[in-house]
Amino acid sequence: MTGDAFEAIVAMLRASSGIGAKRDISVAARALDLRGQAVPVGDDCAALPDGEGYLLFAIEGFMNEFVAADPWFAGWCGVMVNLSDIAAMGGRPIAIVDAVWAEGVENASPVLEGLKQASDRFGIPIVGGHTNLKTDRGQLSVAILGRAKQLLTSFDAQPGERLIAAIDHRGRYREPFNNWEAATDAPPDRLRGDYTLLPEIAEGGLAKSAKDISQGGIIGTAIMLAECSRVGIDIDLCAIPVPSGVALSRWLATFPSFGFILSVPDKACDAVIDLFEERDISAAVIGTITTGNSVRVSMAGATALVRDLSDEPLMQLGLGAPA
Secondary structure (H helix, E strand, O other): HHHHHHHHHHHHHHHHHHHHHHHHHHHEEEEEOOOOOOOOOOOOOOEEOOOOOOEEEEEEOOHHHHHHOOOOHHHHHHHHHHHHHHHHEEEEEEEEEEEEEEHHHHHHHHHHHHHHHHHHHOOOOEEEEHHHHHHHHEEEEEEEEEEEEEEOOOOOOOOEEEEEEOOOOEEEEOOOEEEEOOHHHHHHHHHHOOOHHHHHHHHHOOOOOOOOOOOHHHHHHHHEEEEHHHOOEEEHHHHHOOOOOOOHHOOOOOOOOEEEEEEEHHHHHHHHHHHHOOOOEEEEEEEEOOOOOOEEEOOEEEEEEEEEEOOOOOOOOOOOOOO
């Protein structure tokens, strides 16, 4: 890759709308005064101490244009992305509720079918929700309850640890969006087994910090992890495994159906990678957790700053610089 191509990727990452959208989190957090949580705001789930473990709560809302363009897949994703949030925190799902708005039964049906099929395939029950079939547009929100014995959080990455990316490459893009779809034709046993990997890692003490890769892609998710843990991250773009036939620039903007980053001590990296690869999920060390507040990317000897969180926090949650 030429220097010009590297510079174009860096410019794309700095201007990414998927990354920039995470700023919205701060508005609600400040308005609702969300302080004093067991796990601070900014993680994949709210976590409430419960006996010897934690109850996990998460919710996802979907862009109106996505629901309109691909309503069945939007329903499917309502289940899938919530499962990823629970897994990212070392948890196992318990149940789901949904809220569906549509203009009539005909427009609601594909969304409901996607929800039901994903519920059956992943083995997680939908136990209630809210329905309004008299609106002028389709909208969808889905919430989930789970439980964790041992947490993975966004707040426990430590300098010196390695950043591992684990992504299921057995898929394809669901055009026209940058959604990498590797689940709708997968066997139920495989899907359910894959989502046990993160709680196994947490309960085995192999890692303490993880996030699921969201709309901000690998780099955007790493920025969120760095901000929450008050660390820096150096990422080697050449170390990121990319599916055959996919351009690196698009892969960095991709929202994968199964994708996580984990901050892992050196001594546990091989064991963590082996767990994913045993299930045919691509996993590799792609970077290093550092001191400071900078997220940098490098390629073939060139290095560039993507974001300095001390000057430009992303979620702007008032976490500040390391003490």
